[in-house]
Amino acid sequence: MTQMHMSDNSGKPASPAPLASVQAGALELKGITKVYRSKKGDFRAVDDTNLVIEPGTFVTLLGPSGCGKTTTLRMIAGFEQPTEGDVLLDGQSILDVTADKRPMSMVFQSYALFPHLSVRGNVEFGLKIKKMNKEERAKKVDQALSMMGIEQYADRYPHQLSGGQQQRVALARALVMEPKIILFDEPLSNLDARLRVKMRGEIRELQRNLGLTAIFVTHDQSEALTMSDVVVVMSAGKVEQVGSPWGIYHRPINRFVASFLGTGGFIAGRVGKVLEEVSADPDHIEDGLPPACLYRVETPLGELDVHGVPGIAVGGDADVVIRAENLMVGNPVPGHSVEGKVVSSAFDGEVVHYQVETAAGILTGSGPGSRVPVRSGTTVACALETPALWAVPGKRNGVAR
Amino acid sequence: MANAVIAAVAAPSGADGAPVRGKDPSRHSGSNRSKPRESASVWVILAGVVVVLTLVLGLPVVKLLVSAFSPAGRTAMAGAFANHAETFWHSIVLGLLVGLIGTFIGFVCAYVETFIQMPGKKAMHWLTLLPTISPPFAAATAIITLFGKRGMVTNGLFGLEFNIYGLPGLVTVLTMTFTPVAYLNIKGMFENLDPATFEAASSLGASEFKTLFKVTVPMVLPAMLSSFLVLFVEGIADLANPLVIGGDYRVLASQIYFAVAGSGDISGAAGVALVLLVPALTVFFIQKYWANKKSVVTVTGKPTGSLKPVTSKTVTVPMLVIACLWIALVLMVYLSLFVGGFVKILGVDNGFTWEHFIFVHRLGSDAIGTTLLLTLLAAPIAALLALAIAWLVVRHFPRFGRILDLWGMLGIAIPGTVLGLGFALAYSESTVLFDYEVLPPLAGGLAVGGGAIAIVMVFIARGDPTGQQAFISALQQINPQVEEASTSLGASPLQTVRKVTLPLMSSALVTSITYAITKSMTTITAIIFITTPQTKVMTSQILDEVDAGRFGNAFAYSSLLIILVLVVLGLANILLRQLNHSKRS
Numbered sequence: 001m002t003q004m005h006m007s008d009n010s011g012k013p014a015s016p017a018p019l020a021s022v023q024a025g026a027l028e029l030k031g032i033t034k035v036y037r038s039k040k041g042d043f044r045a046v047d048d049t050n051l052v053i054e055p056g057t058f059v060t061l062l063g064p065s066g067c068g069k070t071t072t073l074r075m076i077a078g079f080e081q082p083t084e085g086d087v088l089l090d091g092q093s094i095l096d097v098t099a100d101k102r103p104m105s106m107v108f109q110s111y112a113l114f115p116h117l118s119v120r121g122n123v124e125f126g127l128k129i130k131k132m133n134k135e136e137r138a139k140k141v142d143q144a145l146s147m148m149g150i151e152q153y154a155d156r157y158p159h160q161l162s163g164g165q166q167q168r169v170a171l172a173r174a175l176v177m178e179p180k181i182i183l184f185d186e187p188l189s190n191l192d193a194r195l196r197v198k199m200r201g202e203i204r205e206l207q208r209n210l211g212l213t214a215i216f217v218t219h220d221q222s223e224a225l226t227m228s229d230v231v232v233v234m235s236a237g238k239v240e241q242v243g244s245p246w247g248i249y250h251r252p253i254n255r256f257v258a259s260f261l262g263t264g265g266f267i268a269g270r271v272g273k274v275l276e277e278v279s280a281d282p283d284h285i286e287d288g289l290p291p292a293c294l295y296r297v298e299t300p301l302g303e304l305d306v307h308g309v310p311g312i313a314v315g316g317d318a319d320v321v322i323r324a325e326n327l328m329v330g331n332p333v334p335g336h337s338v339e340g341k342v343v344s345s346a347f348d349g350e351v352v353h354y355q356v357e358t359a360a361g362i363l364t365g366s367g368p369g370s371r372v373p374v375r376s377g378t379t380v381a382c383a384l385e386t387p388a389l390w391a392v393p394g395k396r397n398g399v400a401r
Numbered sequence: 402m403a404n405a406v407i408a409a410v411a412a413p414s415g416a417d418g419a420p421v422r423g424k425d426p427s428r429h430s431g432s433n434r435s436k437p438r439e440s441a442s443v444w445v446i447l448a449g450v451v452v453v454l455t456l457v458l459g460l461p462v463v464k465l466l467v468s469a470f471s472p473a474g475r476t477a478m479a480g481a482f483a484n485h486a487e488t489f490w491h492s493i494v495l496g497l498l499v500g501l502i503g504t505f506i507g508f509v510c511a512y513v514e515t516f517i518q519m520p521g522k523k524a525m526h527w528l529t530l531l532p533t534i535s536p537p538f539a540a541a542t543a544i545i546t547l548f549g550k551r552g553m554v555t556n557g558l559f560g561l562e563f564n565i566y567g568l569p570g571l572v573t574v575l576t577m578t579f580t581p582v583a584y585l586n587i588k589g590m591f592e593n594l595d596p597a598t599f600e601a602a603s604s605l606g607a608s609e610f611k612t613l614f615k616v617t618v619p620m621v622l623p624a625m626l627s628s629f630l631v632l633f634v635e636g637i638a639d640l641a642n643p644l645v646i647g648g649d650y651r652v653l654a655s656q657i658y659f660a661v662a663g664s665g666d667i668s669g670a671a672g673v674a675l676v677l678l679v680p681a682l683t684v685f686f687i688q689k690y691w692a693n694k695k696s697v698v699t700v701t702g703k704p705t706g707s708l709k710p711v712t713s714k715t716v717t718v719p720m721l722v723i724a725c726l727w728i729a730l731v732l733m734v735y736l737s738l739f740v741g742g743f744v745k746i747l748g749v750d751n752g753f754t755w756e757h758f759i760f761v762h763r764l765g766s767d768a769i770g771t772t773l774l775l776t777l778l779a780a781p782i783a784a785l786l787a788l789a790i791a792w793l794v795v796r797h798f799p800r801f802g803r804i805l806d807l808w809g810m811l812g813i814a815i816p817g818t819v820l821g822l823g824f825a826l827a828y829s830e831s832t833v834l835f836d837y838e839v840l841p842p843l844a845g846g847l848a849v850g851g852g853a854i855a856i857v858m859v860f861i862a863r864g865d866p867t868g869q870q871a872f873i874s875a876l877q878q879i880n881p882q883v884e885e886a887s888t889s890l891g892a893s894p895l896q897t898v899r900k901v902t903l904p905l906m907s908s909a910l911v912t913s914i915t916y917a918i919t920k921s922m923t924t925i926t927a928i929i930f931i932t933t934p935q936t937k938v939m940t941s942q943i944l945d946e947v948d949a950g951r952f953g954n955a956f957a958y959s960s961l962l963i964i965l966v967l968v969v970l971g972l973a974n975i976l977l978r979q980l981n982h983s984k985r986s
Contacts, residue, residue, distance in 0.1 A: 079885055099888045106889040112882035116904045125900070126890030170886075177890060 025055035025090055027076065027181060027213065032085030034071050034237075045071040047237035048085070053230075055180075058207050058214045062224040063234035064260070069217045070185055072234070076215060077183050078102050089180075105174035106183040109190065111166045113158040119145070119169050120154045126177045144176035147206070164195045175206070182207070184216040188223060200227050221261050225249060233257050243290065251290050253309055254392050255319060263353075264323035267360040268394060269299035271318050277310075295391055300360040301338050301384065308391025317394025326385040327365035329354045330374040335383035340365070342380060345373045356382060442895050443797055450789050450805065453782075457862040458811045460832065461823030465678075468671035468826050477660070477672030489676060492637040492652040495568065496680075499575045499636030500629040506576065506727050507583025507628055508621070513724040514584075515591040516617075517717050518710040528728050531735055533581045534966045536923045536940045537639065539959035541574040541646040542947050543738040546747050548573075553737070553747070566648030574642050577731060579635045583628035590624035596708045609713035630688035634681050638816030640926040641940075645947050653677040654818045654926070661930060667826065674819040685814035686807075742957030757957035765958060768937035769965070771853070772922060775938070776969070779857045780917035783864030787913050788906075790865070791872030792898060796884070806873070813866035817926030820862065825930040828855045844931045851935030859928050860921040867920075868913025875909035876902070907977065914973050922966050939965075 034046040046068040053059050061069035074080040076087060078099030086093050094102060105126075113122050123144055127137045145151045148168040158166055167187065174182055184203075188196045204227045207214045218224055224231045225245040233240045233248055233256075241253045252258035255266065276294035292307040297318050304320060312318050328335070329342065329352075340356035340363070352373045354365040365382055367374065374380055468474055510529050514522060532540060547554045548565045565573075598620070602612045618625075640654040647655055653673060660670035711717060741747040745754050790809045794802035812820075828844035844855035879902065887897040903910065925940040932941040939962050946955040 077885075077889060079888070099885070100891050100893055104889070106886070108882040108886060110880055110882050112880060112886035114883060114887070114901055114905075116901075125887070126892075129891045129896060129900075173886075173890065183889075 025180065025213070027053040027215075028088040028091075029072070029076070030086040030088065032072070032075055032082040032087060034068070034075060034080060035083040044237050046075070046082075049234075049237075049239050051232060051239065051242070053213060053215065055213050056211050057229040058204065058216065058227060059230045059232060060216045060218060060224040060228040061232045061234055062218060062221065062260075063240075065219055066236075067234040068237040069219075069232075069234050073106075073183055073185055073215060073217045076181075077104055077106050103180040104183055105177045105179040106185065107170050107174050107187045109186040111158075111170040111187075111190075113166055113169055113173075115158050118155050118157055119150065119161070122158070122169055123173045123176055125173065140176050144172040147175065148172040163191055164199070167191060167199060171203070171206075175210070179212070181213045181215065184214065184218075186218055187216075188218070189220070196223075203227065225261075233260060235260075241290075247290060250388070250390060251292060251309075252321065252390065252392060253290060255395060258319075258321045258390070258392050262323045262325075264321065264326070264364050265362075266319040266321060266392075266395070267299050267301060267363070269297040269304070269318050269320055269391070270394075271312050271314050271316050271391075272296045272298045272303060274314060275305060297391055301358060302336065304336060304384070304386055304389060306386060306389040306391050309393060312391065312393055318391040319394045321390045321392060322363055322384070323388075324353060324364045324366040326388045327356070327363055328383045328385070329356055329365040329367045330371075330378075330380040330382070335385050338382045338384050340380060340382050342374050342376050342378050344376055347373050356380075358382070442893070443793070446789050447793055447798070450786065450793060453786055453861070454805070454808050457858045458808060458815075461820060461827040462811065462815070464827040465671050465674060465819065465823035468668050469675040471668050471671075473666070473668035474672035474675070477666070477669035478676055480669075480672075488651050488653055488656050491568075491650055492654070492677065493680070495571055495575070495650075495652055496633040496636040498568075498572045499579060500633035502572065503576045503580045503632040503636075504583045504587075504625050504629045506723070507580050508587050508618075508625060509720055509723045510580070510584050510727065511588035511591055512617070513720050514588055516708065516711040517720060518712075519721070525724070525728055528731055529584050530581050531731060532578050534919055534923065534970075535735070535738075535963050536641075536925060536943055536959055537574075537578045538641040538645045538925070538944060538947060539738055539955070539963075540577050540734050541570070541642050542952055542955050542959070543734045543741065544570060544574050544577075545646060546741065546952060547733060547737055554733075564648075566646055567650040570646040570648070571642060571650060571652075574646055575636050575639060577734065578639075578642075579632045580727075582631055582635070583625075586628045586631075587621055587624045590621045594620055594708075599709065609711050610715045613711075613716055627688045630684050634684050634688075634814070634816070637677065638681055638818065638926070640818045640929060641944060644944070654816065657818050657822060658929065661822070661825075667822075670822055671826065674816075674822050677816055678819050681816050681819075682814055685810075689810065738956050739960050740956075741953060742960045744953070746953060747956070754953075757953040758961075760951075760954050761958045761961060764954075765937075765939065765942060765961075768939045768942050769961075771937055772939045773965070773969070775853060775857050775860060775936075776918055776921040779860030779864060779921050780914055780973075782857075783861045783917040783921075784868050784910065784913040786861060787865045787868030788872050788903070788910075790869050791876050792902070795873055795876040796881070806869070809869045810866050812862040812864075817863070817924065818929070821859065821927045821930040824855050824859055828858075828931075852931055852933040853936045855931045856928050856936060856938065859931065860917070860924070863920050863924060863927055864917030867916040868909070871909035871912040872906060875906040879905050911974060911977055914977065915970055918969055918973060919966060922962065922969070 029049055029051040031048050031050060032046060033044065033048050036043045036045055049068075049072060061072060063069045071080060075082050078094070078097065081095070087095055089103075114125065117125065120141060124137055124141045127140060132140070142151070145154055148171055150165060150168045150172065153161060153165060153169075158169070161169065167190075170187070187203075188199055191199060200223060203214075203216075206212075216223075216227065228245055230242060231245050231248050232242050235256050241248055241257045243251070248257060249261050252261065258266070273296040274293060275296055291310055293310040293312070295306060295308050295312065295318060297304050297306055297308075297320055299320060306320055308318060308320075327338070329340070338358055340358040343355040343357050343362060345355075346353045347369065350369045352367045352369055352371075354367060354374070356363050356365045469478065510525075513519075514526055514529075545565060548570075598616060599612060602616045603609075607615060637652070638654060640658055643650070643652050643655040644658065651659075653676060657670045657673045657677065660666045660673060737747060742757050743753055743755075744751045745756075787809070790805050794806045798805070815823075824844055828840075829842060831838045831842050832840035841849050843849065843858070844852050883905070884897050884901060887901045888894075892900065923940060925944055928938065929941065929944075932938055939958065943955050943958045943962070946952075946958060
């Protein structure tokens with residue numbers, strides 16, 4: 001699988017990688033590594049990461065805390081120097097360019113507004129540094145303020161603003177610089193849930209309208225899925241998978257990616273037969289999806305015909321990813337039928353989340369919120385939506401035998 | 402749509418990666434964050450700081466050590482333990498008493514100020530701080546007048562023949578001088594306590610009396626401990642007061658002074674100075690690196706409410722009594738000091754006279770000008786040095802910076818007497834490096850500028866540390882992201898400091914300048930060996946008057962100095978506020 005993954009990038013004929021060449025204005029990370037040395041030993045925060053970010057795209061670095069996503073972003077911004085590797089913009093190394101000279105602006109998690117300056121003072125800060133003349137400056141600042149809908153707060157100070165308003169100031173301050181690349185370091189994590197959803201849409205729209213390249217760091221999968229053109233899933237300093245939101249959600253390349261996205265679990269199985277070899281379906285490639293094999297997997301729930309990561313040999317361990325939405329409880333619909341006992345349920349408005357005990361252990365399932373939740377202890381028929389299931393190399397031996 | 406966007410991929414990933422649950426080092430301002438290559442301006446500033454530190458705290462210390470370990474120095478050092486062992490113990494006892502009493506009174510005053518509601522708290526606050534802005538021995542003089550053998554209180558009121566000279570007088574006057582340090586320290590910690598803690602204690606059933614001992618005291622114990630240690634060092638380091646009120650109670654500081662002034666035995670003095678230096682430095686660094694670390698207070702900057710005043714009589718009455726007695730004592734001392742300038746001989750002939758002020762005017766016009774000039778030269782440099790060190794330490798060289806921090810702190814950790822001796826040793830002759838004269842003589846009457854340069858250098862060394870600490874803690878509280886935001890918007894490191902960092906540290910700047918001014922104008926201990934007839938300084942002239950027994954002149958002169966300090970501080974504050982305002986608009 002690992003080799004499979006690498007060949008994505010190598011441009012060999014077998015590779016379905018969409019691009020080998022680098023467009024003008026692209027940002028490229030070449031084997032960047034960041035090692036923090038301490039008395040307790042070295043910590044590889046980012047480990048030999050390669051990435052090409054095309055201009056005008058919205059790229060999200062997604063991963064649990066400590067996975068190196070923020071460090072990667074800070075190396076792009078110039079706040080950290082890579083221990084090894086290179087950062088290229090337009091094919092030129094920018095390692096020797098200090099952070100203040102890079103054509104990027106960053107929006108910080110804490111917003112990092114200047115508390116001693118008014119909203120206007122914050123937004124015009126960078127333009128003043130640029131020594132832009134007064135009229136032009138005022139024009140640009142007014143534009144940025146009205147774009148973010150905060151004209152009326154121009155003379156207030158940061159502490160007089162709500163979190164959402166501060167967020168808008170931070171955005172206006174970054175956008176007014178007309179950067180080539182705008183960097184976001186978990187900018188929405190301090191907002192309440194409703195506002196967060198609203199800001200997602202606004203940021204995405206601004207990025208599209210202005211044609212900016214955006215690199216967005218988050219640990220929140222729904223931010224990554226809803227906003228991005230490309231999601232980069234990271235773990236322990238390494239990139240696990242790069243792909244479209246749909247691709248990484250439905251075609252995870254390994255257990256880590258599968259478990260990090262969505263809710264659900266795995267059932268352990270063994271490949272009984274390979275029904276279809278690597279699919280070279282051009283539609284798939286168009287969508288930036290990784291290739292898939294069709295397997296017949298023997299599981300405690302019976303034989304399942306599911307798509308999965310190519311390269312698992314017959315007899316190899318395969319874990320079938322079962323997301324909550326693919327196991328429908330007490331609402332018999334077409335699909336592979338499974339019997340289970342409801343252990344617990346939680347009503348969440350539009351859906352009901354269930355823990356169901358099946359022959360394959362406890363699985364997470366769901367049911368429509370419009371129906372009264374099934375009581376705990378009840379044995380019910382569940383339907384497994386096999387076309388949506390996905391097999392990844394098994395836990396016991398990550399690679400095929 | 403999403404197709405042609407990325408050609409990417411990462412290094413081969415291992416088997417499924419378990420997420421690392423450690424902390425993400427990049428998101429913290431921790432010391433192990435390695436920064437990108439430093440820009441040239443940072444290196445220039447570092448070089449500047451090192452040069453200044455070498456001049457004010459490098460050469461003098463080295464020369465002192467060399468001299469202390471010369472044969473004569475070693476003999477004196479041994480003598481300090483053998484023949485004069487009691488001098489050593491005198492210093493230790495004095496330090497302990499000043500530390501204990503000063504910390505206790507500082508705690509009580511801070512407690513009253515923070516927890517007890519009563520009228521006149523503001524006035525009480527300023528009275529508690531009054532001793533910080535007066536020359537240290539001004540109080541000693543007043544105390545002799547009040548409580549000495551012929552004292553207005555002891556003899557006049559009670560008819561006692563009390564001998565204030567010696568340990569009792571020293572402890573009183575040094576406690577009075579340094580209690581404000583403990584007071585501010587403990588009060589600062591009180592203010593950072595979360596009021597919810599006290600509400601929690603109360604809701605768990607603790608009485609206010611119990612809360613005091615079970616919650617309040619333990620929570621500020623670190624501040625009390627560090628106050629005690631600072632006061633101990635200040636107590637053993639002071640020279641002027643032992644000269645004025647020490648009597649036969651000889652301490653290490655006065656031993657050094659008499660070695661130089663009496664017998665001109667500089668090496669011997671250096672030997673004794675080392676004996677004083679060792680406990681002073683030891684205690685100082687215990688304080689800095691141990692006591693300060695045991696802080697139980699989380700500084701959130703956002704108190705969750707306001708402190709509820711304590712009302713239980715069992716707590717308030719004893720606290721108020723002690724605090725009021727203390728304030729009364731301070732008030733009495735400083736009142737007699739002010740009044741003493743306007744009467745012939747306070748307590749003996751209380752007739753009004755201008756003669757002391759006329760005398761001061763005749764004698765002191767020069768000294769006033771010189772003191773102001775030297776102070777105004779030294780204070781901004783000291784503040785700038787403090788700022789530069791803090792900036793380098795916190796933002797640029799987290800590891801190597803610790804050495805810089807320590808080096809700067811030596812300015813206060815080294816007892817004034819010892820530092821002054823080091824300056825006399827280092828700069829009385831020209832500084833020669835590899836047969837080249839690098840610097841002409843800077844100290845002494847024959848030096849360039851009549852010795853003024855060395856005095857300014859001492860002022861810088863003494864004025865730096867407090868500002869340095871204030872800047873360091875202020876900087877540590879500024880989220881590095883705010884500065885990164887500035888960088889991200891195109892500002893160079895120096896532009897960031899000027900436009901973002903410094904405006905956010907205005908209170909540390911005020912602290913730094915205030916302290917440097919006060920310290921420069923009121924210090925005597927550290928410059929006693931390098932004042933010259935050519936460069937007259939107010940404090941040394943006051944000491945001369947005290948020595949000659951002309952207390953009236955000393956009172957008038959001290960009052961004038963206190964008023965001058967207040968005026969200069971006031972002007973400096975107005976100026977700084979002005980600067981801040983113009984930056985805002």
